[in-house]
Amino acid sequence: MTMSFLQEIAKRRTFGIISHPDAGKTTLTEKLLLFGGAIQEAGAVKSNKIKKGATSDFMEIERQRGISVATSVLAFIYKDKKINILDTPGHKDFAEDTFRTLTAVDSVIVVIDVAKGVEEQTEKLVEVCRMRNIPMIVFINKLDREGKDAFDLLDEVEQKLKLTVTPLSFPIGMGYDFKGIYNIWEKNINLFTGDSRKDIEDTIAFDDVANPELDKIVGEKAANKLREELELVTEIYPQFDRDTYLKGDLQPVFFGSALNNFGVRELLDCFIEIAPQPRSKESDTRLVKPEEDKFSGFVFKIHANMDPKHRDRLAFIKIVSGVFERNKPYLHVRNNKNLKFSSPNAFFAEKKEVVDISYPGDIVGLHDTGNFKIGDTLTEGELMNFKGIPSFSPEHFRYINNADPLKAKQLEKGIDQLMDEGVAQLFTLEMNGRKVIGTVGALQYEVIQYRLEHEYGAKCSYENFPAHKACWVKPDDAKNDEYAEFKRVKQKFLGKDKYGQLVFLADSEFSIQMTQQKYPSVKLFFTSDFHSN
Ligand code: G4P
Numbered sequence: 458m459t460m461s462f463l464q465e466i467a468k469r470r471t472f473g474i475i476s477h478p479d480a481g482k483t484t485l486t487e488k489l490l491l492f493g494g495a496i497q498e499a500g501a502v503k504s505n506k507i508k509k510g511a512t513s514d515f516m517e518i519e520r521q522r523g524i525s526v527a528t529s530v531l532a533f534i535y536k537d538k539k540i541n542i543l544d545t546p547g548h549k550d551f552a553e554d555t556f557r558t559l560t561a562v563d564s565v566i567v568v569i570d571v572a573k574g575v576e577e578q579t580e581k582l583v584e585v586c587r588m589r590n591i592p593m594i595v596f597i598n599k600l601d602r603e604g605k606d607a608f609d610l611l612d613e614v615e616q617k618l619k620l621t622v623t624p625l626s627f628p629i630g631m632g633y634d635f636k637g638i639y640n641i642w643e644k645n646i647n648l649f650t651g652d653s654r655k656d657i658e659d660t661i662a663f664d665d666v667a668n669p670e671l672d673k674i675v676g677e678k679a680a681n682k683l684r685e686e687l688e689l690v691t692e693i694y695p696q697f698d699r700d701t702y703l704k705g706d707l708q709p710v711f712f713g714s715a716l717n718n719f720g721v722r723e724l725l726d727c728f729i730e731i732a733p734q735p736r737s738k739e740s741d742t743r744l745v746k747p748e749e750d751k752f753s754g755f756v757f758k759i760h761a762n763m764d765p766k767h768r769d770r771l772a773f774i775k776i777v778s779g780v781f782e783r784n785k786p787y788l789h790v791r792n793n794k795n796l797k798f799s800s801p802n803a804f805f806a807e808k809k810e811v812v813d814i815s816y817p818g819d820i821v822g823l824h825d826t827g828n829f830k831i832g833d834t835l836t837e838g839e840l841m842n843f844k845g846i847p848s849f850s851p852e853h854f855r856y857i858n859n860a861d862p863l864k865a866k867q868l869e870k871g872i873d874q875l876m877d878e879g880v881a882q883l884f885t886l887e888m889n890g891r892k893v894i895g896t897v898g899a900l901q902y903e904v905i906q907y908r909l910e911h912e913y914g915a916k917c918s919y920e921n922f923p924a925h926k927a928c929w930v931k932p933d934d935a936k937n938d939e940y941a942e943f944k945r946v947k948q949k950f951l952g953k954d955k956y957g958q959l960v961f962l963a964d965s966e967f968s969i970q971m972t973q974q975k976y977p978s979v980k981l982f983f984t985s986d987f988h989s990n
Contacts, residue, residue, distance in 0.1 A: 462780070462816070466747050469818030470732050471541040471775075473558055475583070476568035477576035478548060481598040485568055485715040486531065486542060492725055493533030493540060529758065529773060530804035530820045538729045541804075541820060549578055550898020553849060554758070556585055557831060557879060561757040561775035563818065564592040564732045566724070567618075571597050571604030571631070571712075575617040583618045590705030592733055595622065596724055601714045603632030608689070611710065623694040625709045625727060626720060629675055629683050636675050638712055638720050639666065639683060641690070642697070642727050646674065647720065699731050735818035738777045740834070740841040745778050747817035752779035752787065755843040756833045759825070759878040761912065770878070771802070771822045772829040777843065781815045787835045789828060790842055796835075798823050830955075831879045848954070848985040851882055851895030854924040854962065855902060860916035871913030875905055876955055884927065884952035884960055893922050893952060893962065924950070924962035928969060928981035943976045954985065 476482045531542045543562055545555040559565070565586055569575060586593055595614060597607075605613070611622055625642040628635065637648040644664040661674065666687055671680040701707040711727070713720020735747045745753055758773040774781070781787075786795040802822035803812035815821050823829075834842045859868050872892070876883045881896040896902060902919055909915045930951075932940040944951065950962045961981060963969045973981060 462750075463748060465816040466818065467734050468537065469539045469541065469735055469816065470564070470729060471543065471562055471735060471818045471820070472564045472566060472728075472732060473543045473545045473555075473562040474566045474568060475545055475555070475559075475579065475586070477570070477573070477578040480568045480570040480573070480576070480579070481715045482545075482568050485566075485596065485598065485721065486544075488715050488718055488721045489535075489540070489542065489725055490531060490533055491718075492722060493535040529760070529822075532803070532805050532819075535725065536729060539818075540729070541818060543820065545582075548898075548900075550896075550900040552578070552581065553879065553897045555582060556849065557757050559585055559589070559591065561755075561773075561820070562591065563734070563736050564594070566728070567593055567595045567708075568715075569595060569597050569610075569614065571599045571610065572602055574605055574610060574613050580617055583620070587619060587705065592703050592705055593620070593708045594724070594728060594732070595620075595708055595710040596715075596720075597710060597712045598715050600628050600631060600635055600638075600712050600719065601717055607631070607686070607712070608693075611694075614708075614710070620708045621695065621706060622708050622710050623697050624690055624712075625697060626711045626713070626723060627683070627686060627690060628712045629679055634679075636679055638723070639663070639687065640723050641687070642709075643723065646671075647723065648674065649717075649719070702731060703733055735777075739844050741844060742841040745841075745843075747778050749778040751837040751839065752781050752785075753777045753834065753836045753839070753841075753843075754781065754821075755835070756829050756831055759829060759831060761874070761878060761908075770825045770827070770829075770874075772825040772833075774821050774823060774835065776815055776817050776819050776821065778817055779837070781819075781821055783811070783813045788838050790834045790836060790840060791830070792828060794828070796828065800824060827874060827877070830877045848882055849897070850927040850983045851897055852926075853896045853899055853902070854884075854893055854922040854927075856920040856922050857892050857894045857905075858918045858920060860918045864913075864915045867913045868909065868915035868917060871909040871915050872905075874913075875908060880905060880908075882927070883955055884962060886949075887951040887953065887959075888948055893924070894919075895924075895927055922962070923964050925965050926963050926969065926983065927954075928961045928963055928983060929954075929985055930959040930961050931980045931982065933978040933980065937978060939976050939978050943972070943979045947972070956985075958985065 474482045474486060529544050533540055543558050545558050567579060567583060569579060597610060607628055614620055614622055626638050626640045628638055630636045637646055639646055646661045646663045666684050695707060697709055698707060702709060711720055711724045715721060737744050737746045754774040754776045756772045757775055760771045783801055784797055784799055786797045789796050800811045802809040803815055804820060809822060859865055872883060881894050881901050884893045884895060886893060906917055909917055947961060952960050952962055954960050969981065
C-alpha cells in the first residue's frame, strides 16, 4: 500500500444531488462545474428532465437517454479534490434509477426550493439516504425570490424529512429585501452588490456580528434582525460536529441562489472539507475498506448504446477498494467468469475517456455485451457480493404479450436485456408462464415498447394485470402445510422474479393483510433484499 494510493483515496468526493424536479439541481450542478473550471459557460449542462407532457414524445425519451449517458457522472478537480457528481434523475417514474445510484454515493446534497419547501420526491429520496446513514448537506435555493421564513423552513425540513439540522449560513433578508448571507461556517458576509441582486458578490470577513460596522454594511434594521436571528440559531440548533454529520445524525444547511451563483462557492468549500472520502461497503461476507490493495467494485447502472447497430452496453462500476486497471482480468462473481476490459471509460465533466487506472470512489464505464446485471460484483478473485441494491415493489403491473409471432426470440432477448438494465421488473407467473412487467411509473411501458421495437425489432402489447404490490415470499418452513396451502390458494397470484425468487402479486393492501393473518409463517417482504433482514 503506497502513500500515493492513500492520497488518491483521500482526494475523492463522490456524491449525488437530490431534489424534487425544478428545485435547481441542474443549475447547481452547472455552477459547481464552473467553479471546477470543467466547463466554461453557463448552459453547458443539459437538463435531463423529462419535460412536462412528454409522455408520448419518443424523440424526447431518446434525447433524454442521450443526455443521461453524458451526465451520468460529472467529474472535476477543485482545490486538489477529485469531485465525482453522480446524476440522479428527478422524474418520479425513474425513482428506482435514483435509488440505485444512491448505493454508489458517499454523501449527498439535498436541494430545496425556498418557496416550495419540502416536496414529495425530496421526501422519498431523503428517506432512502436516512435509512443508509448517508451524510447529507441541505442547500436551500432561490433566495432571490420571495419564500418561506428561514426558521419555518428549517422546521419543515426537520419534521418532514426527519432530520436534525444546523444552519451553517443564514440569509440576510429574502426576496426583494435579500441583501446577502452570513456564513456561519467561515464567519463572513456575502453581499449582493447593487440592488439588482443579480450582480457579483462581495465577501467581507466578519467574525463578530456585534460589530457596529454591520449596520453600515446592511443597514441598521437588517443588522439587528440578523443579530437576533443568529442568537436564536445558537439557542435552537446543535453546534455543527463533523463526526455526527458523517454518521448521518446531523445535517448542515446552506442558503443561496444557484442561478445567481450566490452561496455556491461557500457550499462547495465547506463540502470538500467536511464531506466523506470514499467509504467502506458491506458485502455478504465482510466489510470492504477502500484502502485494501485488491480491487473490488459493483455495477449500479447499465446503459444501452444509443446506436441500435452497436448492441453493446455501458455498465457503470463504483470502485470500492484497490485500483482498477485496464486489461487486467477480474472475476465477475455471479457468473464465476474472468473478464478483461480493454477500454474502460472514466468521466470528466461531460466527456468520457479511456483510462488505465482508477481509484476507490471513481466510476468506470465498462463496455458490456450482456454479461452484467445491476448489482453485480467484480473482484480480484474473492467470492463475495456487495449488498444494498434491492428491488423495490413496482407500483404498476401489466401482462406483456408478443404482438409479432415471428419475432418471439427478439422479444425474449429484448425483455431480458432491458430488465438487466433495470428499466423494469419481470415476473413470470407460476400457473401459466405468462410474463408480467412491473414498473414504478407508467412512462416505462412506453419506453419499453419503443425500445423493443427500435432496438430489437420486436413488437409487444400490454394487458392489465390487477396487482397492487409485489411481495417477496419467504416461508419459515418450506415444508409445512401452511405454506402448501398458501401456494395452492394463491396460485393465480404467484410468480418468480428474474432471480427465481417467489413473489406474491397481491391485488390490494387488504389482501396482503389477510394473507399475513391467515398464513403467519409465510413472511412477505416489500423489497427483494429480504435475505439480509
Ligand atoms: P432541476 O434540475 O432541479 O429540475 O431544476 P433546474 O436547475 O432545471 O431549475 C429549475 C428552474 O429554476 C429553472 O428555471 C432555473 O433557471 C430556476 N432556478 C434555479 N436556481 C434558481 C435560483 O437560485 N433562483 C431563481 N429565481 N431561479 C432558479 P426554468 O425557467 O424552468 O428553466 P430555464 O428556462 O431558466 O432553464
